[in-house]
Amino acid sequence: MNLPSERTFVVNDRLGDRTTGGGPERSNMATIASGQDTIERLRADRPAFHAGGGARWDSLPGTLEEIRRSVRPGDITLETGAGASTVVFAAAGAVHTAISPDAGEHERIRAYCRRAGVDDARLRFLAGHSEDVLPSLLGRERTLDFALIDGAHAFPFPAVDWCYISRALRIGGRLLIDDITIPTVAPVFRHMLVEPNWRLDGVLDERAAVLTLIAEPAPGDWPAQRSNDRFPDFGYAPRFRRLELAARHRVVSLARHLAERAPALRRAYHRARRAPGG
Numbered sequence: 001m002n003l004p005s006e007r008t009f010v011v012n013d014r015l016g017d018r019t020t021g022g023g024p025e026r027s028n029m030a031t032i033a034s035g036q037d038t039i040e041r042l043r044a045d046r047p048a049f050h051a052g053g054g055a056r057w058d059s060l061p062g063t064l065e066e067i068r069r070s071v072r073p074g075d076i077t078l079e080t081g082a083g084a085s086t087v088v089f090a091a092a093g094a095v096h097t098a099i100s101p102d103a104g105e106h107e108r109i110r111a112y113c114r115r116a117g118v119d120d121a122r123l124r125f126l127a128g129h130s131e132d133v134l135p136s137l138l139g140r141e142r143t144l145d146f147a148l149i150d151g152a153h154a155f156p157f158p159a160v161d162w163c164y165i166s167r168a169l170r171i172g173g174r175l176l177i178d179d180i181t182i183p184t185v186a187p188v189f190r191h192m193l194v195e196p197n198w199r200l201d202g203v204l205d206e207r208a209a210v211l212t213l214i215a216e217p218a219p220g221d222w223p224a225q226r227s228n229d230r231f232p233d234f235g236y237a238p239r240f241r242r243l244e245l246a247a248r249h250r251v252v253s254l255a256r257h258l259a260e261r262a263p264a265l266r267r268a269y270h271r272a273r274r275a276p277g278g
């Protein structure tokens, strides 16, 4: 994996041409703001990081507070998207990577960190679309302590982010996913809700969820996933056709089930006949 560890972090590593500004020379800042101060300051300053500096698409206060509460100095963290959340990761002392396609955002966030007295030495920006950056950045080694998914929200990008991030999250690591009320994000959240290797720790601001990865995913193909318990989903069909297809599926399943059970039933019958008094 090409994520930095606390000891080996350098800004211009072999993904260097996707990085912007800043660097270890900033590590001895005179004033290092605490995470709590930083959230209060963000609230007061309302910096506009997005859309060329003309918009604020920030994660909401409860979500920022969760990052502050959960992330410890030296934690290896990553987010898709960037903004106020990036400032809070940096203030928490994380070895943090933020991925977004807009290098201007990165400059504004870094400049704000410096104005607000937030140490940005362990903050690295990768300018690119997460769907392009993540496949070569993250492997299957579980090294992330905490991650935030809040980049592209159009289908299928939340699921693409989740695919690469969830397999690089350490067991016991936490995943924050913003905007679970957006229909393209919701299936990712629902999947984690029903799978036993995830624990829901809370829903924040009525729109973000924080979960802990408590175990490896269960082995097996799609039928082993609880998300597929509702198979077959005939939702594509008009209502009456849907009822008809569902009824037919139940009959076929029952017949198959009885056929599978028949040898056992036959053996039980013969055993009963051979038994004394049978």
Ligand SMILES: C[S@@+](CC[C@H](N)C(=O)[O-])C[C@H]1O[C@@H](n2cnc3c(N)ncnc32)[C@H](O)[C@@H]1O
Residues within 6 Å of the ligand: 050, 057, 058, 059, 060, 080, 081, 082, 083, 084, 085, 086, 099, 100, 101, 102, 105, 128, 129, 130, 131, 150, 151, 152, 153, 157
């Ligand atoms: C809702 S904002 C993130 C807000 C941020 N969490 C905060 O607290 O300010 C969405 C972000 O996703 C970025 N983005 C858009 N498309 C992306 C993509 N394909 N990959 C990664 N980031 C993307 C945008 O540039 C923006 O930074």
